[in-house]
Amino acid sequence: MTVEDAGPPSPAADAALTPTPEAERAPTHSGPWVRHDRRLVYDNPWLTVFHDEVSRPDGSPGIYGVVHFKRLAVGVVATDPDGRILLVGQHRYTLDEYSWEIPEGGVEPDETPLEGARRELREETGYEAAAWRQLCRITVSNSVTDERGAIFHATDVREGTATPDATEELVVRWAPLEEVSDMIDRGVIHDLLTIAGVSRFAAERAGRGSER
Amino acid sequence: MTVEDAGPPSPAADAALTPTPEAERAPTHSGPWVRHDRRLVYDNPWLTVFHDEVSRPDGSPGIYGVVHFKRLAVGVVATDPDGRILLVGQHRYTLDEYSWEIPEGGVEPDETPLEGARRELREETGYEAAAWRQLCRITVSNSVTDERGAIFHATDVREGTATPDATEELVVRWAPLEEVSDMIDRGVIHDLLTIAGVSRFAAERAGRGSER
DSSP, X not given: OOOOSOOOSOHHHHHTTOOOOGGGOSOEEETTEEEEEEEEEEEOSSEEEEEEEEEOTTSOEEEEEEEEESSOEEXXXXXXXXXXXXXXXXXXXXXXXXXXXXXXXXXXXXXXXXXXXXXXXXXXXXXXXXXXXXXXXXEOOTTTBOOEEEEEEEEEEEOOOOOOOTTOOOEEEEEOHHHHHHXXXXXXXXXXXXXXXXXXXXXXXXXXXXXX | OOOOSOOOSOHHHHHTTOOOOGGGOSOEEETTEEEEXXXXXXXXXXXXXXXXXXXXXXXXXXXXXXXXXXXXXXXEEEBOTTOOEEEEEEEETTTTEEEEEOSEEEOOTTSOHHHHXXXXXXXXXXXXXXXXXXXXXXXXXXXXXXXXXXXXXXXXXXXXXXXXXXXXXXXXXXXXXXXXXXXXXXXXXOBHHHHHHHHHHHHHHHHTTTOO
């Protein structure tokens, strides 16, 4: 999901040299942190990278590189009545590694998180779900990024036709919960959003004594 | 953990203008993706940001911004015999939001992931644990970053003295599993690594019928 037609080649070369406007130079606070200056060092349609000059909680000077995500992240734990889970397999460019995951992606500006989750499920797998509830809200990697999002549980699932976008070469399959848990144990499933969503579903299901 | 004494002010301004060396211009592959060019646009002690020119899985041209993490991420689900979980509260600079989390941080270059996990637990909470096992390996936010790591389960825990670093203003407490689960439901706990680790522990515990 992090790609588009090749545009102007050097957004960062200009951005890195752009001085911070005077109006943004006043110190701002983030809890016990103080930001004295912020420079935009990279920008593309999905993220912006800032280089900040800060005072740390103990008052000492420091720097902080912040990766701002422009879109919310959503993931969908879609289950059938037997507790099987819908998985999508793809090669992740960033990792150069294959990854089995729940359907997930970014929320478009004109969507609610739930609408984005419905669209990602439909695009990546073709499936539609009649019943939805939020499993949790999330912050994904908060030492460096401000990426936020939500994981949903989708049930009453019906098959349709997948329409993946150009960045996705996807394999779709249903896997029993026990197999998914074993894939996490073996490190075959490593995507953190998938581990969180599946494990939260598994904990609820186990707590109810496998009632659906 | 993402801060240091203020160094040279403009790593990115120079980096963004650095042409890619000729030797690195050959196309490289990441599964069905092809990378035609890579430019370093930002660098600090914790991360490097690259701007790549790519061909997507369907062959169409695109760009990809990749955030490379220099250190592995580790998290520690430390539990006592009653299944209570050790939590650390802090204000996250990136989010400008308070966050209750399991002890977590980055692995130093001279450490194994387990050694990093032991150190983070000790520094942030003062606690030491005698029994350790890996709950899962993780990739944290793989649409944009290559951040990898692991979550551990620590038991047989003994109290000591915390030594947080200058970036951390921490509150430490033990919380029953039911309360932690409720905090996830209410969005008070939102850190994805915490949700994944705690839920995996909860699913195992529930599956064993609350045996320890």
